[in-house]
Amino acid sequence: MSTLNNEIYAALIEFIEKNQNSIYRLAYSYVKSQDTALDMVQESIYKAIKAHNKIEDISSVKPWFYKILVNTCMDELRRSRRIIATAPEELPEEMEDCLSDKADYMVLHNALESLDTETKTVIVLRYFEDMKLTEIAKVLEENLNSVKSRLYRGLRSLKVQMKEGELSNVE
Incomplete structure (x- = not known):
């Protein structure tokens, strides 16, 4: 070598x-x-x-x-x-420790699970694995602009779903 x-x-x-x-x-x-x-x-x-x-x-x-x-x-x-679909009690302990409130976790989890696989992958790599967009583009063998577009579209969708989740918890 x-x-x-x-x-x-x-x-x-x-x-x-x-x-x-x-x-x-x-x-x-x-x-x-x-x-x-x-x-x-x-x-x-x-x-x-x-x-x-x-x-x-x-x-x-x-x-x-x-x-x-x-x-x-x-x-x-x-x-x-x-x-x-994974119930919160089935999650590894490290993941539960990251979010103190299971209700918040469930809203986030459900919102993430509703995304298509490609969009979910971009969001997980960016925010949970702290990867740069250029690195994500390499991982997915995608154009950087496609990755950016997926990220922003996914974040908008998560924001809407998270707000809906908050409203449904209040009712």
Whole structure:
């Protein structure tokens, strides 16, 4: 292995170790099952390590890995053809800790689940994984303007749904 190849491999391993919780949460947001999410993470790590020599630049490790993870999860969803609504009590503890009020979480969760997969992916990567729009465009192999458009359209939809959720809780 070349020196650059060794550096990229080390950067990949470091990224995975430092971001294991975020990686798991992203997988879980797609497959809605703890066991399946762990399988998707494991499969994605295997694929990434096996193909690490395809990474051209250390700075692209994060979007490259997330692309593998998202594609692995999407493949699993296509294979299983399932869409599962998750009850809050079934969520991993780390996710519940992020939001103190389950009612707020349910409104947000339901609003996110109502979005199409592509829009949900953009919002999750941007706000839950703190990725830049250019990184998201790389992950999704989309034009940057398409990603921006999806993000803003999705945020508008979430805003409307969140307001509707607040009103229905008051009634």
